[in-house]
Amino acid sequence: MSANPLITQIQRFSVNDGPGFRTNVFLKGCNMHCIWCHNPETIKPYPELFWRKMLCVQCGHCMDACPRDAINPPIDPEEARADDSTYQKIIREDCDLCMKCVDACMNDALEIVGKELTVDEVLDEVEQDGIFYDNSGGGMNISGGEPMAHPEFTAKLLEGARARGISSCLDTNGNCKWEVLEPLLKNVDIVLYDLKHLDSAEHKKMTGVGNELILENLKRLSEIKQPVWLRIVCIPDYSDSLEYHEMVVEFLKTLPNPPERIDLLPFHNWCEMKYKQLGIDWVFADTQAMEPSLMRPALELYKEAGFNATIGGSGFE
Numbered sequence: 001m002s003a004n005p006l007i008t009q010i011q012r013f014s015v016n017d018g019p020g021f022r023t024n025v026f027l028k029g030c031n032m033h034c035i036w037c038h039n040p041e042t043i044k045p046y047p048e049l050f051w052r053k054m055l056c057v058q059c060g061h062c063m064d065a066c067p068r069d070a071i072n073p074p075i076d077p078e079e080a081r082a083d084d085s086t087y088q089k090i091i092r093e094d095c096d097l098c099m100k101c102v103d104a105c106m107n108d109a110l111e112i113v114g115k116e117l118t119v120d121e122v123l124d125e126v127e128q129d130g131i132f133y134d135n136s137g138g139g140m141n142i143s144g145g146e147p148m149a150h151p152e153f154t155a156k157l158l159e160g161a162r163a164r165g166i167s168s169c170l171d172t173n174g175n176c177k178w179e180v181l182e183p184l185l186k187n188v189d190i191v192l193y194d195l196k197h198l199d200s201a202e203h204k205k206m207t208g209v210g211n212e213l214i215l216e217n218l219k220r221l222s223e224i225k226q227p228v229w230l231r232i233v234c235i236p237d238y239s240d241s242l243e244y245h246e247m248v249v250e251f252l253k254t255l256p257n258p259p260e261r262i263d264l265l266p267f268h269n270w271c272e273m274k275y276k277q278l279g280i281d282w283v284f285a286d287t288q289a290m291e292p293s294l295m296r297p298a299l300e301l302y303k304e305a306g307f308n309a310t311i312g313g314s315g316f317e
Helices: 062-067 075-083 099-102 119-127 130-136 151-163 176-188 202-205 211-223 240-252 274-276 292-304
Strands: 006-014 020-027 049-051 110-114 140-142 168-172 190-195 230-233 261-266 309-311
Touching: 006 119, 020 119, 020 151, 049 274, 062 099, 099 110, 140 151, 151 168, 151 176, 168 176, 176 211, 190 211, 211 230, 211 309, 230 240, 240 292, 240 309, 292 309
Parallel strands: 020 140, 140 168, 168 190, 190 230, 230 261, 261 309
Antiparallel strands: 006 020, 049 110
């Protein structure tokens, strides 16, 4: 296992995750397991395999290369690519992630998810867009996965970005001890803070952990007047009702200082293909993406309470 966390992606020109043009650095590994997770490839801390069925010609080279018989025999490519196909190339329970199949694939149908980069290698790529940050007020976001699952690496990224004159946002679920989070804040301009659910039992049911640390850290961030953009996920039949958002508004009124901004994030299913490429049955596969306009009544609740709020981080009205 690498001493550094793996990176799944460095996504450039993001515009909905903080001010200006931003570059998102996605760390692999998370301390929560949200069942709706839109970045499932970032949950586990070790390398994984994507199988892209549309690129697979069913040549069988990967099966020949696999030392554990963890590859299913080829079938007709069109049958495998069909929308209703249940065929999976990799027998996940037998795979030890040796990645020999990736080396054998000539069509990029198999891809390793997660690569090791040093802090300087990450920052060198982030710095390439410095002119866009300067002109737009943008910078780097550290995301995931969960950056606070890798506090030492995250701290070095933030320190390095500060030294290079790059503004930084920390995108976190807040599920960590304050003693771990607080030292990083001196190099953080804005904390993008997730609020999954106010009720700890509901939170644990859907994420695997309670929310006590998360709410306490949010209060502490408010007490020290740390700029926070609060991101409230809106999941069907879980956190999308007007009654629920009324409770959130009342909770936020108890904070010493309000969040600088609140973004309501409607559920979407654009990540469904990632689950299929990982061979995971997603419980929300048949759930339709939420129409952003459905969140307008909730948006008005926050605005009427005096909060600066958006839908989807886009200023939707």
